[in-house]
Amino acid sequence: MPLRALLRSAPSLAPVPHRAVLAVSGSDATHFLNGLLANNVNGHPSYSAFLHAQGRVLHDVFLFTSPSPTYLIDYDPSPSESPPLLSLLKRFVLRSKVRIRDVTQEWDVWAAWGEHPPVQHTSWLWAASGAVEPVWSASPWGTEHGVILDRRAPGMGRRLLVRKGDTPQEASTHDVLPPDAYVLHRIMHGVPEGSADIQPLHAFPIESNLDVMGGLDFRKGCYVGQELTVRTYHTGVIRKRILPVVLSTTSPSTGPSLHLAIKPSVIPSPNTESDARTPRLRGTSTLLTSIATPSVGPGTAVGLGLLRLEHLRSNIALFTDQAGVADGARWKVEPWWPDWWPKQPSSEKTVDSVD
Numbered sequence: 001m002p003l004r005a006l007l008r009s010a011p012s013l014a015p016v017p018h019r020a021v022l023a024v025s026g027s028d029a030t031h032f033l034n035g036l037l038a039n040n041v042n043g044h045p046s047y048s049a050f051l052h053a054q055g056r057v058l059h060d061v062f063l064f065t066s067p068s069p070t071y072l073i074d075y076d077p078s079p080s081e082s083p084p085l086l087s088l089l090k091r092f093v094l095r096s097k098v099r100i101r102d103v104t105q106e107w108d109v110w111a112a113w114g115e116h117p118p119v120q121h122t123s124w125l126w127a128a129s130g131a132v133e134p135v136w137s138a139s140p141w142g143t144e145h146g147v148i149l150d151r152r153a154p155g156m157g158r159r160l161l162v163r164k165g166d167t168p169q170e171a172s173t174h175d176v177l178p179p180d181a182y183v184l185h186r187i188m189h190g191v192p193e194g195s196a197d198i199q200p201l202h203a204f205p206i207e208s209n210l211d212v213m214g215g216l217d218f219r220k221g222c223y224v225g226q227e228l229t230v231r232t233y234h235t236g237v238i239r240k241r242i243l244p245v246v247l248s249t250t251s252p253s254t255g256p257s258l259h260l261a262i263k264p265s266v267i268p269s270p271n272t273e274s275d276a277r278t279p280r281l282r283g284t285s286t287l288l289t290s291i292a293t294p295s296v297g298p299g300t301a302v303g304l305g306l307l308r309l310e311h312l313r314s315n316i317a318l319f320t321d322q323a324g325v326a327d328g329a330r331w332k333v334e335p336w337w338p339d340w341w342p343k344q345p346s347s348e349k350t351v352d353s354v355d
Contacts, residue, residue, distance in 0.1 A: 011174040013171055014185070018078060021102075021104050022100060034223070036089070037063070038225065039214075049216075055204065056225070060194070061074060112160060112170045115157065126342075127233050132211055204240075205225075240308055242288065242304050246300070263319055284308075288303065307335055
């Protein structure tokens with residue numbers, strides 16, 4: 001069974017697991033959030049992140065609008081090294097006319113996809129560092145209250161806020177699926193989400209694909225974490241990316257554990273003498289979210305991995321470290337670039353060369 005068969009093209013609806021919602025209201029709400037989020041806040045829905053002063057991700061978030069002058073922030077509340085988002089935001093209120101409330105008990109988060117053909121990006125803006133931005137028209141995330149056009153990748157569909165306990169109206173026209181279906185959906189599109197993939201206080205936003213997913217604005221005014229992010233964009237080198245991976249093993253298993261180290265193993269070339277020196281490859285990659293796929297075959301899974309790009313360019317095989325695997329299995333890791341991922345033509349100029 002080919003992996004492509006795991007992609008559902010029929011209209012589908014699934015709850016998004018493990019999410020919380022904060023309400024930020026008041027006359028200063030837009031100005032307040034614009035000074036903290038790495039994307040421009042202009043009264044429309046969007047996707048972005050709160051960053052640490054040193055440029056690492058604290059929380060990746062969706063920003064919904066509501067009929068009243070209120071923003072609703074959809075985020076992952078899982079305990080982590082990052083401070084809880086509610087207490088983090090309250091530190092910055094000072095004299096701003098802003099009210100922040102936890103309204104998780106009022107809302108559920110759902111995802112709907114397969115209603116329309118995927119809309120491919122037609123234009124990208126590249127930096128010499130390897131960072132890349134989609135070029136969009138105004139309001140790419142939509143303008144409807146409680147709904148976000150999920151533009152992180154073509155085919156992701158829409159993200160919905162629904163009153164707690166209610167079923168989205170799309171349930172009458174879509175297949176209603178369990179939460180794991182959404183996890184598989186975003187893995188197959190190469191979309192990281194939440195603290196399991198974008199590890200708080202460890203992940204850099206560009207390495208976590210926030211640039212290519214449209215979550216960063218490199219030209220807006222000052223925000224927390226801007227200095228390092230913009231410097232990396234213009235003068236840095238992107239050494240890691242989160243990509244989807246296929247995992248396989250000959251040992252029976254329910255699936256690999258999270259956050260296993262992925263170690264490279266050099267594959268000798270047929271034209272290389274056996275005693276020739278092999279290149280020394282630095283560091284390891286990291287397995288993030290994964291989900292077993294018995295329909296593809298026994299001992300198989302798909303997931304997301306934070307991979308060193310030098311490993312992808314080398315003649316190597318990738319394996320997960322045995323430490324931490326319950327049954328001692330060794331998993332072979334085969335990454336792939338999603339079909340939608342931008343490819344820079346050799347003739348295309350970078351941002352730095354244009355400026």
